[in-house]
Amino acid sequence: MKSRLIIGGAILIVVTFLFLILNKLLNSEKKFDKSFTVSRYSYKPYDCKFFFDELKRNAGEGFKENNISFELTQLGEGNTTNTSYIIVSPKFYPTSFAINHLKAFASKGNNVFICAFSLTAELIDSLYSSPQKNNLSVSFPPYLIESRWNVNWNGEDSTQTQYHLWGHKPITAVLDSIYLPGNDLITDIDTLITDNANKIQMLEIECGYGRIFLCNNPILVSNYFLLYQDNYTFFNKIADKINLAENNIIWDDYYRTVNSLDDNDSTGIGRSEVFRVIFQNPPLVWAFYTFMAGIALFLLIYYRRIQKPIPIYSTPKNNSEAYISVVSGLYWQQQNHKSIADKIIGQFFEYLTHNFHIHIKDFQESELEKISLKTGRSLESIREIFDEITLIKSQEEITKQSLMSLYQRINAFYQA
Template identity: 25%
Template sequence: MKGNRKYIAILAAMIIAFGLIEYYRPKPIDWRITLSNKDKIPFGSYATFELLKDVFPKQSISSSRLPAFNQLTETNNNKGNYIFVTSYFAADENDTKELLKFVAKGNDLFIAATTFNGPFADTLKVHTGADFEEKQYVTKLLNVGKGRNFKFISPRENSFFDSLNHKTTVVLGRKSSGKPDFVKIKHGKGHVYLNVNSTAFSNYFVLDNATKDYAFQCLSYLPIKQVIWDEYTKQGRVGEDDVFRVLMEHPSLKWAYYIMILGIIIFIIFESKRRQRIIPIITPLPNNTLEFTKVVGALYFNKGDHHDAALKKINYLLEFIRTKFFERTNVIDDEFIEHIAEKTGWDKVKTKQLFEMIRWIKSRPEEYLLSEADLLLLNDLIEEFFEFVKK
């Protein structure tokens, strides 16, 4: 263990150095569009959520992680202003029914979203269009004094209201192109406010002196009442957050997790080395196959019984043909030779030469002394046959 102290110290120094470098390294800007009130990144809505205290002074402001249907039917907090700031708004039939019932009772609904789809948009007869090429746009609020132009750059598409129900709709804002982008719709005793410039309510523009008043003035159309701020469309229900996603979002938790994993690995390495019993080294048995082959070959060579050696090679070849090609080898005639040549694809002339030689050797008596040249020729043909077939 003493000999490992130097390496442990080096490893610990490397870990500390890496941690310090990561800690002091400039963090890259996160340009994701979350519009969540927990995010202080450019396109989060932390600043907008804090702005509500000034827009609605002395009023209760709560953040909801429930679907609109559950928020309005299962809680006591179902009066006042309901605010949505999200990328896309596509409420289903149940949410649409409860939201419009909420408005009809004299409450107000404010939704800032790039697009509106689904039953909610169909019921209010609002449809959005988009200009994907013109990212930069200028918008103006019509009913605020003389009005003021606000210049924005959209990270997505430049949206506008393509069609509206003009009987119940009042246009509150238009873009320089003349297309409406902020409207108020009368519904029962309340109103629905729709704005397609959702990123105008992000930290990036709310904290910019040139555009900060836009979000404030839009929200100022709402009466001073308690506020329900929706986070369900962006964060989901409470408890739906993935544990590892939460860990990775916070640098301190992320590094604590990495250090814990590294500590466990180091512990396993050194503890297993201390506690594991020494395993004796067992020398494997030597492979004497080559020596055995040399001895057997020497016996045949010294005896000079080339005929017996040839018969053994022939028997091995015929056994191979039986198991590989399922052919009978008890009769080696011209039909058998032609059939083997077709089945293996080997040269017909060499196939005929090989098996005619086999037939000739097998027909010789046991006392017949085969020449060394004949044995070598047979061996060469058999080896060439094996090399071709086993490719």
């Protein structure tokens, strides 16, 4: 008895746990997911799989990914041209060497597209002099303000294109372009995008023969933003700016991985323990579900072996025929011939559908010859049934003789 209580309690705990997991999964599908990973693998609203896929699909001269620090790629030392290096990351904290190589790479006639919530003062100092460089570091994930907001794309002809989003406006690093630095590489800085508070969201910086695009709001390249109403044209403007159709694209996946780690945890696990690691890795998630399901099945099967046998009950009888006889007798006593005829016609069409795949919509005068060939019945008998059904359907009440005539014709069809 004690062992049964223990096993029953264990089963209850496992079932409850599985129910909570299932409920969490169902709720996560229904609720708007506000989480950030800035991942190119995820369809979450604020990740960037759509942006990544469109870049890969439309890159005119090829597409590849980079998983090492930029200075190790030696792109800044070679003679590479017509190439765009794309960085989309929660934080962008490059080393001094990486910054120098990025600028050298852009100066040869390439594009560097940097999009991150948080930037370093060293990076900004290398591009322009900013009095607000102390406001560049933003915690991740950023604080979200629920509101409708918009951004303005400032065109070269002084026109503005406005893009709206009903969602969550993030707190981002503060960008400005007040003073140009005193070096030979940076020659001009333009404000490309501003928000509805007139705060800069993207800068276009001319660096030698190329350009550096600096954006502080990865939501602008997120799945939700680009797929909201007509915001997909925002991607077209970015594609034109980096000359996507004639450029080779290099997608950076190094800085997103490195900068997404917690500051005090080199493993990337952070304060969350085992479950966070499990639920961030799909293979571990399914392994965990399989393990829990295995335990549940083991307990259920074992419990079934030790419980008393279930008594055998007699098989319920099929009373359908008796029921039909009672109902038909009721109709007959009430002299409701039209209702009985409708039942016979409905059964006839069900017979045609099941045995000959002839549907009620196909039972038309123009199709009678085809129906005759398909069923193997004479055209005359098919036409008689058709005329009989058409006549009965056109009347609100019918006589006993009409009902008997219909029954005999359809029964003859069955017997043929």
